[in-house]
Amino acid sequence: MANTIDETKIKTDLYDAVNGDWLKTAVIPADHSTTGGFTDLADNIEKTLMSDFDDLRSGKLQPTNPEQTEFKKFYTLTTDFAKREKDGSAPLKPFIDRINGLNNYQDLSDQLADWILTGLPTPFSFDIDSDMKNSTTYALFASGPSLFLPDKTYYAEGNQAAAQLMPIFTNMMTQLFKLAGYTEDDAKTIIDQAEQFDRLIAPNVKSAEEGADYSKMYNPRSLDDIAGSTDKLDLKAAITALIQGTPEVIITPEPAYFDALNQLLTDANFPLLKSWLLVKTVSGLSSYLTEDFRQTSTIFGRALSGRKEARSQEKAAYDLATGVFDQVVGDYYGRKYFGEAAKKDVHDMVVKMVNVYKKRLANNTWLGKATRDKAVLKLDKLGIQVGYPDAITPLYSKFKVTTAEDGGSLLSNVMAFTRIRNEDEFSKWNQPVDRTRWEMSANTVNAYFHPFHNIIVFPAAILQAPFYSLKQSSSENFGGIGAVIAHEISHAFDNNGSLFDEYGNLNNWWTEADNAHFKDLAQNMIDEFDGLPFAGQKVNGKLTVSENIADGGGLSCALEAAKGEPDVDLKAFFINWAAIWRSKATKEREQLLLSIDVHSPAKLRANVQAQNLDDFFNTFDITEGDAMYKAPADRVKIW
Missing domain, CATH: 1.10.1380.10 (Neutral endopeptidase , domain2)
Incomplete structure (x- = not known):
């Protein structure tokens, strides 16, 4: 990958150097507000599953469990457009x-x-x-x-x-x-x-x-x-x-x-x-x-x-059906398209990243020993969920579709399921927490850290190129999924995650001096992003601080892991880091996200975090006078 990039352009703008040719020709589909790395993966998964579920509806593909049988009935209902027209507003x-x-x-x-x-x-x-x-x-x-x-x-x-x-x-x-x-x-x-x-x-x-x-x-x-x-x-x-x-x-x-x-x-x-x-x-x-x-x-x-x-009608019907039966769909996708071997491989990669983080904590120069020990304990207790859950949540076994023949409409079924879901949710009050419960389906191109549970979750859908592939070098994988994995681990130690202990309790485990120092470092990250111009508006440093801290820690950790591999190639590492943020969006979407999204714009995530790492400047020979240069004193380092 590194050979296809004009590296001299990286001195001016890493993101544009890597993604510029793509940006010139990329077209945002009419029913999208964005296109790019994450969106392309989601679109490909949608295409695959829509084809499979057409076969499911027609009988070419047989359901493998009772929940899939009900999903088939529901998908049939969402795609019965004639029935929906006949029902009208009734x-x-x-x-x-x-x-x-x-x-x-x-x-x-x-x-x-x-x-x-x-x-x-x-x-x-x-x-x-x-x-x-x-x-x-x-x-x-x-x-x-x-x-x-x-x-x-x-x-x-x-x-x-x-x-x-x-x-x-x-x-x-x-x-x-x-x-x-x-x-x-x-x-x-x-x-x-x-x-x-x-x-x-x-x-x-x-x-x-x-x-x-x-x-x-x-x-x-x-x-x-x-x-x-x-x-x-x-x-x-x-x-x-x-x-x-x-x-x-x-x-x-x-x-x-x-x-x-x-x-x-x-x-x-x-x-x-x-x-x-x-x-x-x-x-x-x-x-x-x-x-x-x-x-x-x-x-x-x-x-x-x-x-x-x-x-389109067909895609909207797919959205409705897969939205209601999300974990059933995720179970199907994970088992068919991800599998146990990949699940184990990525789990091992997560463990490797956790160990890199532990090593970095052990060598941390600004944390006191008591806080460092608690941070390592939090990593020891971190729950790791990869690919897809072991079993479909029991909730979905309660979803029984009333077909059109039996007088059911799409809306009546949706509201019946809504009630079942709400009753199930409220019945959990005062019950033991299930840390194994997934809040994202396996076919979702995303990942998350849950501070209340101290778990990180990587659905199967994100675990493919350009984020991760056995065909990519270790450095490319670390610049992709490695940075994403370490990003989620870093959330345990961002301005929000750091408030919670190893069990997910809101509990101040920091010494007063360490906490004050961390707040100063977090303020540096706020200041670094606050007011950066984008889409005719400006980035809100306070709104985006937790994600920016996680990006910084994640990229730094992934870099260290990449450097520990025998085939290390830091050019490939930084280039794939920029490639995963490839995105083209409407101005309306960009401006909306600046108002409400805790993430910074993709281009700034790619460029600014690379500028915080000394190895970036050494790798591409970026010096004072180059547009991407940032003075060492201005490089924000937290984790």
Whole structure:
């Protein structure tokens, strides 16, 4: 690979030198907002699975387990476009009627637990995750709802993006309500009231930047405190019914929202809330209805991301089916296209990266011994999940499809499964945490670290070229999947992950001096990225700090591992590092991500982190005066 790159161009711009020829000719598909390394892999997997599942539907391929049998029935339902046209808006009607039947808060309060289990919207959200102070047990979390616009910052006075986007949202919703049988005047009244309520919510929820700081997530409140947040709804009765118990503590990542709830849920605001519930429901369920509904429901999302077209009917049906049966699909993909041999090979690579990290910690010059020892212990306890889970989660055995012949519609099945999923989720409260549970399906091109569980997960889909291949040299693999693996390990020691101990408990295991030093180093990473120009806007260093720390630590660790191999080739290492970030996106998507994404833009991830490593300058003979040069004092080094 190294021989195909004009290395003199690397002195000016690593990312452009590696990806420039591709960028000149790459075309973003009309139904995409981006194309590139990650997207290409996802598209290829989609093509493969759509072909396989066409064979499954036609009978050429036989299901290998009961869950696949139900998936086949459901996929048949999502692709029965004639049935969806015939049903029209009828499957939506029971849910609209249920909201229209609310005359006051008491009507909602009387059915609140069932309402939540059904999957209908509420002006708050409850979910289950590990107790941040006792990671062996599941706890109840309470947060604010999502907004119509991507982030609360869009609601600030004078925000230009909101001025462009809100009319598009309003127009889309007007069309959807008309398709659902409303007059234009009635639709406009409902949408206007809903947007008023949404604007009342916005100041009280967290922005993406605020939400990215895990140190402010743990705000325990008693059941009585949460219940006392509003006198209009009996939250105590709803919560105890949902979890079949009485929680001593509810974790509240957005305490300011519950402080404001009483002022939101007033008698004067009831019509606004009711309209907000209608808008949320109609927008949320339209993709399961006719083609007109589905196409119309994508208008706002396409404007946000710059996609020119909606997905085709066939691809959208695939999305719906695989989204509902995600772990069943992942199990099929992992077993057929990844296999045990690759699973073991990559697991060994992860262990190797963990050992490199341990060695680096042992030689760390700025951590005290007590903190270093705890960091190594955290690595010793790190859970590693590679490829696909050993078994399909039992939840999916409960999904039984009601076919069209038996009177089932696509939406009725989706809502039945939603209820099963919600009941299963709330039943976990106060139960032991399952650290082996996967939160991503094996056919997902991604990876993650879960700080509450102290586990890293690498789905099968990302474990292919250019990230990883037996045909690539060890240096290429370390510049690809090695850096990704070490990135996820580094999350255990970023500004958020470092707050959690080896068991995933929120627990300060740092000495005061080490913690102060780490905060200074993290601030260096914030400063390095903050304000960098991109897509006509600027990078938010605080929003992206955790991912930037993980990128820096990951690349540095992967570099050390590559240097330990007999066939080391640092040019190939850095070139493949830049290649995996190859990406072309619409300006709308780039600007959206700058507002809400905790990751920096791909080009900056490739270039800036390479500039933090001394070996990068030595490898390509980059000196003062070259555009890629960065003075040693300005190179940010944490891990």
